[in-house]
Amino acid sequence: MERKENRQLDEHRQKQMLLIDQLQEKTILTADELKELLVERDQIVIEYLCKKASTICERHYGRKIYARALIEFTNYCRNDCLYCGIRSSNKKIERYRLSDQEIFDCVNEGYQLGFRTYVLQGGEDAYYTKRKIGMIVKKIKENCPDCAVTLSFGEWDRAVYEYWYECGADRYLLRHETADKMHYQTLHPCKMSFDHRRRCLSILKEIGYQTGAGCMIGSPGQTPDLLVKDLLYMKEFQPHMAGIGPFIPQKDTPFASEPSGTVAMTLKMLAIVRLLLPKILLPSTTALATVHPMGRDYGIFAGANVLMPNLTPQRVRGKYILYDNKISTGAESAQKIAFLKEKLNAVGYELCMERGDSLMQEKIQ
Ligand code: 5AD
Numbered sequence: 001m002e003r004k005e006n007r008q009l010d011e012h013r014q015k016q017m018l019l020i021d022q023l024q025e026k027t028i029l030t031a032d033e034l035k036e037l038l039v040e041r042d043q044i045v046i047e048y049l050c051k052k053a054s055t056i057c058e059r060h061y062g063r064k065i066y067a068r069a070l071i072e073f074t075n076y077c078r079n080d081c082l083y084c085g086i087r088s089s090n091k092k093i094e095r096y097r098l099s100d101q102e103i104f105d106c107v108n109e110g111y112q113l114g115f116r117t118y119v120l121q122g123g124e125d126a127y128y129t130k131r132k133i134g135m136i137v138k139k140i141k142e143n144c145p146d147c148a149v150t151l152s153f154g155e156w157d158r159a160v161y162e163y164w165y166e167c168g169a170d171r172y173l174l175r176h177e178t179a180d181k182m183h184y185q186t187l188h189p190c191k192m193s194f195d196h197r198r199r200c201l202s203i204l205k206e207i208g209y210q211t212g213a214g215c216m217i218g219s220p221g222q223t224p225d226l227l228v229k230d231l232l233y234m235k236e237f238q239p240h241m242a243g244i245g246p247f248i249p250q251k252d253t254p255f256a257s258e259p260s261g262t263v264a265m266t267l268k269m270l271a272i273v274r275l276l277l278p279k280i281l282l283p284s285t286t287a288l289a290t291v292h293p294m295g296r297d298y299g300i301f302a303g304a305n306v307l308m309p310n311l312t313p314q315r316v317r318g319k320y321i322l323y324d325n326k327i328s329t330g331a332e333s334a335q336k337i338a339f340l341k342e343k344l345n346a347v348g349y350e351l352c353m354e355r356g357d358s359l360m361q362e363k364i365q
Pocket of ligand 1: 174
């Protein structure tokens, strides 16, 4: 009896490992096969998947982990996403905006610390007009021409995106959140449109931004079938970057009592994305490091190669509460970069402070 079970397990493992090899060899798997990998529970198979992913990452990027300094410049937001702590109907959070000067001071401090990429992230806050953001980007690029500026500031018109690109913005992060329209509608108020978000992503890429898509893992109502859709969408869209982290509840949102996404599912998604898009830039997210003390390392072991230490001024750090218990001190803090370097060295990786552009530069037709 036991022998039969062992044989079945061996056969299962071999079949799954073959699927993983096929993924790496650029054979497109069917939706069913991708789903089989996502629901896999056998630790040996999951480790095999992660190992393949980190090996392919190393082949393209070496054992370098790219550092980006994150500046959360406003937590005002006109949107009301059901999962997000800075949603407009959350009256409990204290709102803040950074002045232009505060943003420049952050960048200067980051430059001294060695950062060469700044991610300006904020809620969709119309206080920062097209011109204002444009001026901020221009000034950063004038002062630090060797740096990349990434915007992560939500949905705007083509003309606005074009203007910021002309001002010197290099990259834009806009997670697609979920590739299923019905699911999208359960996570967002009806004013927000799945199609518009998709259009924004296509426009950003057309303009020439290195573009980041991505999704939360374990958001309420998500199923493995929906995650397969996320994978197929990302494979088709070919983003230069993908932000993939677990959903974590925030107590003042409608999803306050929903469970967090799991580490295991997040790692499987990271690893599969790495195999589907070998040259992608893939952060090991703060959310992953928040749900597990080893999350940051596990993400890297599953093929992630970017970290985004927090450079938001101390005065407001802690107020950008997308989800509860978000970490922003210790190795998550830009100021503690030496500590982060040590931690990465200890597991055989090197923190890389260069701009670290995506190797996926070619545009899709
Ligand atoms: N848990 C995890 N990630 C979240 N985000 C927003 N709210 C949460 C949450 N509760 C993510 C979204 C957004 C990014 C800036 O933060 O995916 O795109």
